[in-house]
Amino acid sequence: MKHLQLLAEVTKNVEVGPGIFCLTFTSRELAREARPGQFIMLKVSSAPMIDPVLRRPFSIHKVEGDQVSILFKVVGRGTEILAGENHEVDLLGPLGNGYTIPAKGYLALVGGGLGIAPLLFLAQYCIKLRKDERTLILLGARTAAELAPIKDFRKLGFPIELATDDGSAGHHGFVTHLMTDNMEGADWTVVTCGPQPMMRGVAEQSAANGWECQVSLESVMACGIGACLGCAVRAKNNDSYLHVCRDGPVFNAEEVIL
Amino acid sequence: MEHADGGAPSPCRSPALWAIKHETKLIARSPGGLSFYHNFLFFIPVKRVLGQIFSSHPRVHENAGCASRYFRGIFTVKMTISLLQRNSLDSKMKKIDLTTSIGKWDLKNPVLTASGTFGYGQEFADYIDLNTLGAIVVKGISLLPRPGNPPPRVVETSCGMLNAIGLENVGIEEFIKEKLAVLSQYDTDVVVNILGDTINDYCELCTRLDQVEGIKAIEVNISCPNVKRGGVAFGTDAGMAHRLCSEIRKMTGKPLILKLSPNVTDISLIARAVEDGGADAVSLINTLLGMAIDIKTKKPRLANIVGGLSGPAIKPVALRMVWQTANAVKIPVIGIGGISSAEDALEFLLAGASAIQVGTANFINPAVSGEIIRGIKNYLLEQGLEAVSDLVGSLQM
Numbered sequence: 001m002k003h004l005q006l007l008a009e010v011t012k013n014v015e016v017g018p019g020i021f022c023l024t025f026t027s028r029e030l031a032r033e034a035r036p037g038q039f040i041m042l043k044v045s046s047a048p049m050i051d052p053v054l055r056r057p058f059s060i061h062k063v064e065g066d067q068v069s070i071l072f073k074v075v076g077r078g079t080e081i082l083a084g085e086n087h088e089v090d091l092l093g094p095l096g097n098g099y100t101i102p103a104k105g106y107l108a109l110v111g112g113g114l115g116i117a118p119l120l121f122l123a124q125y126c127i128k129l130r131k132d133e134r135t136l137i138l139l140g141a142r143t144a145a146e147l148a149p150i151k152d153f154r155k156l157g158f159p160i161e162l163a164t165d166d167g168s169a170g171h172h173g174f175v176t177h178l179m180t181d182n183m184e185g186a187d188w189t190v191v192t193c194g195p196q197p198m199m200r201g202v203a204e205q206s207a208a209n210g211w212e213c214q215v216s217l218e219s220v221m222a223c224g225i226g227a228c229l230g231c232a233v234r235a236k237n238n239d240s241y242l243h244v245c246r247d248g249p250v251f252n253a254e255e256v257i258l
Numbered sequence: 259m260e261h262a263d264g265g266a267p268s269p270c271r272s273p274a275l276w277a278i279k280h281e282t283k284l285i286a287r288s289p290g291g292l293s294f295y296h297n298f299l300f301f302i303p304v305k306r307v308l309g310q311i312f313s314s315h316p317r318v319h320e321n322a323g324c325a326s327r328y329f330r331g332i333f334t335v336k337m338t339i340s341l342l343q344r345n346s347l348d349s350k351m352k353k354i355d356l357t358t359s360i361g362k363w364d365l366k367n368p369v370l371t372a373s374g375t376f377g378y379g380q381e382f383a384d385y386i387d388l389n390t391l392g393a394i395v396v397k398g399i400s401l402l403p404r405p406g407n408p409p410p411r412v413v414e415t416s417c418g419m420l421n422a423i424g425l426e427n428v429g430i431e432e433f434i435k436e437k438l439a440v441l442s443q444y445d446t447d448v449v450v451n452i453l454g455d456t457i458n459d460y461c462e463l464c465t466r467l468d469q470v471e472g473i474k475a476i477e478v479n480i481s482c483p484n485v486k487r488g489g490v491a492f493g494t495d496a497g498m499a500h501r502l503c504s505e506i507r508k509m510t511g512k513p514l515i516l517k518l519s520p521n522v523t524d525i526s527l528i529a530r531a532v533e534d535g536g537a538d539a540v541s542l543i544n545t546l547l548g549m550a551i552d553i554k555t556k557k558p559r560l561a562n563i564v565g566g567l568s569g570p571a572i573k574p575v576a577l578r579m580v581w582q583t584a585n586a587v588k589i590p591v592i593g594i595g596g597i598s599s600a601e602d603a604l605e606f607l608l609a610g611a612s613a614i615q616v617g618t619a620n621f622i623n624p625a626v627s628g629e630i631i632r633g634i635k636n637y638l639l640e641q642g643l644e645a646v647s648d649l650v651g652s653l654q655m
């Protein structure tokens with residue numbers, strides 16, 4: 001797989017929920033090369049070394065034709081700039097290792113908060129790769145408004161269950177409860193992305209049931225390409241570190257300490 | 259031109275230079291590596307690529323619709339000029355001598371990548387032609403592998419970043435076996451950056467590396483704490499730096515570059531001490547010790563509490579130290595610190611650096627070193643100079 005450095009024309013930037021934006025740009029090559037779970041590093045300031053200097057990592061959220069989207073929440077200076085008017089985005093990608101998707105068998109996509117971002121692209125992929133296999137989507141958020149991006153999930157036709165902390169949509173409670181209620185049998189593959197405590201819960205529940213679980217981790221990143229060694233996470237089996245950008249962002253839950 | 263770059267100050271105003279500078283960039287940056295002429299056929303990518311070029315200067319956003327027509331007109335004129343002038347410029351460009359030397363080591367150009375910011379080189383192969391670099395300085399290597407510090411290891415600060423990676427590395431043997439083997443496929447010089455806890459460690463590393471072909475020089479990171487001397491960094495004590503340098507000098511005939519810490523009162527004193535100890539060159543600066551606190555959690559932002567500051571924020575300090583040091587020693591000085599453009603690099607060369615290293619800027623633009631090399635060449639041409647060595651230390655007072 002080739003890593004690209006390119007400038008892509010922004011075609012859309014829509015606020016889909018409170019402070020949540022879906023930014024779409026044109027890149028045929030990225031659309032072709034990217035795999036679900038991979039990310040891109042975006043330069044948010046317009047000039048090369050003007051603040052904020054470092055690029056920001058974002059998961060690939062959606063790919064349609066040559067249109068690639070990211071879904072992001074405004075949390076600081078960089079995402080604030082991204083939420084404004086941008087004619088083009090300067091990006092590196094696709095980066096990291098994505099999900100390993102089984103062609104057969106039961107697959108559950110468990111997302112929480114902005115962690116639903118990479119799961120849409122994954123679900124799109126499942127349509128291509130395993131249309132007739134059972135694929136279940138479980139999504140959680142604090143409140144219904146944060147689940148606005150699920151429109152796109154619905155279009156794909158896989159069964160979807162929702163949970164919100166405040167009960168404003170779907171199940172009143174955590175997304176992990178949805179696992180208990182909706183997943184039976186012993187041959188599930190679980191892929192999850194979301195806040196760390198949620199993923200820990202999903203991983204524990206998966207382990208308890210003997211299901212394989214893939215987690216998508218976040219970490220502060222200076223380079224995103226394996227050069228700075230800044231994105232370390234603790235490995236489970238010995239006293240060493242793994243690197244989110246190079247060894248991940250998707251890991252087998254058994255590999256890392258969550 | 260006025261319209262295209264928004265009238266922003268451009269370092270290269272003449273149409274001829276414009277052609278060279280921007281055409282090389284176009285090829286380098288064109289999506290998917292299409293040739294420039296392919297892009298010319300597909301106007302949209304060209305426009306996008308042009309946007310990229312101009313985005314390296316303070317940019318004024320064009321008014322979308324009519325701007326594209328404007329762009330096309332301007333662009334065609336530019337192209338005609340550039341094509342006509344290219345041949346004669348090509349031959350002039352070829353004559354420009356970018357070579358520089360450090361001890362008995364001749365480099366094809368003065369642009370190196372800084373240790374710890376370019377991995378083991380291979381990470382950048384998709385973004386930049388590694389063969390074009392003056393040299394690659396690899397991540398600091400110790401005798402045994404080191405796991406590094408707990409996360410968080412990096413934090414962004416104003417115009418820079420703090421890092422406390424903790425010198426994570428694969429160890430000397432694995433480096434030679436795995437990483438060097440890959441790097442040696444390229445026609446680029448490799449410098450190995452080393453670190454240790456004791457003088458003995460450094461001596462062993464130098465002895466080992468001395469036998470390894472394909473290593474052009476050894477850069478010695480002396481910002482590390484000396485465990486035998488209560489953890490005081492080798493590089494903050496002139497006596498200790500001198501001793502370390504004289505000891506490792508006995509172990510290797512390869513060029514020795516001592517990499518100096520800026521966390522000292524007078525860096526030129528340390529530079530003189532290692533010159534005296536037999537160093538072939540000094541490189542500076544390593545990162546400046548710094549700190550950042552999260553006021554919400556009231557905790558330090560780095561798990562290690564303190565870390566090294568790098569990036570554009572440190573450039574003025576680095577430049578001053580390079581100038582001071584270049585005036586104090588006879589051996590070559592390699593300038594490091596916040597270099598992100600050809601203009602930055604030129605400042606260091608003018609201040610007396612024989613070569614420069616690009617660090618943090620690699621994270622932001624992995625192709626930046628190539629742009630710096632081309633930019634230096636353009637500047638020499640514009641100044642009517644034939645060799646980069648004519649520029650080194652030519653600061654006018």
Ligand SMILES: Cc1cc2nc3c(=O)[nH]c(=O)nc-3n(C[C@H](O)[C@H](O)[C@H](O)COP(=O)(O)OP(=O)(O)OC[C@H]3O[C@@H](n4cnc5c(N)ncnc54)[C@H](O)[C@@H]3O)c2cc1C
Pocket residue numbers: 039052054055056057058059060070071072073074075076077078079080114117118217218219220221244249414
């Ligand atoms: C692999 C990966 C994929 C991601 N995908 C998405 C996504 O699809 N949608 C989304 O909204 N967010 C995603 N994030 C988080 C996103 O990168 C941060 O929200 C963003 O960098 C914040 O930037 P800021 O300038 O607004 O915040 P600031 O707090 O001002 O940022 C300061 C620094 O901290 C870093 N930082 C802050 N929060 C995070 C974080 N959660 N993770 C990593 N670095 C952080 C920034 O990159 C920057 O270097 C992802 C992170 C990673 C590592």
Ligand SMILES: Cc1cc2nc3c(=O)[nH]c(=O)nc-3n(C[C@H](O)[C@H](O)[C@H](O)COP(=O)(O)O)c2cc1C
Pocket residue numbers: 228229230372373374375397398399421423425451479517543544545567568569570572594595596597615616617618619
């Ligand atoms: C993430 C990171 C890791 C680094 N690792 C090393 C190292 O292993 N050895 C070393 O001598 N310098 C190391 N440095 C220092 C750089 O080589 C350079 O001296 C410094 O960053 C200043 O240059 P800059 O501002 O261009 O980055 C590191 C810097 C960064 C940012």
Ligand code: FES
Pocket residue numbers: 220221222223224225226227228229230231243244245246
């Ligand atoms: S972010 Fe630099 S190595 Fe992962």
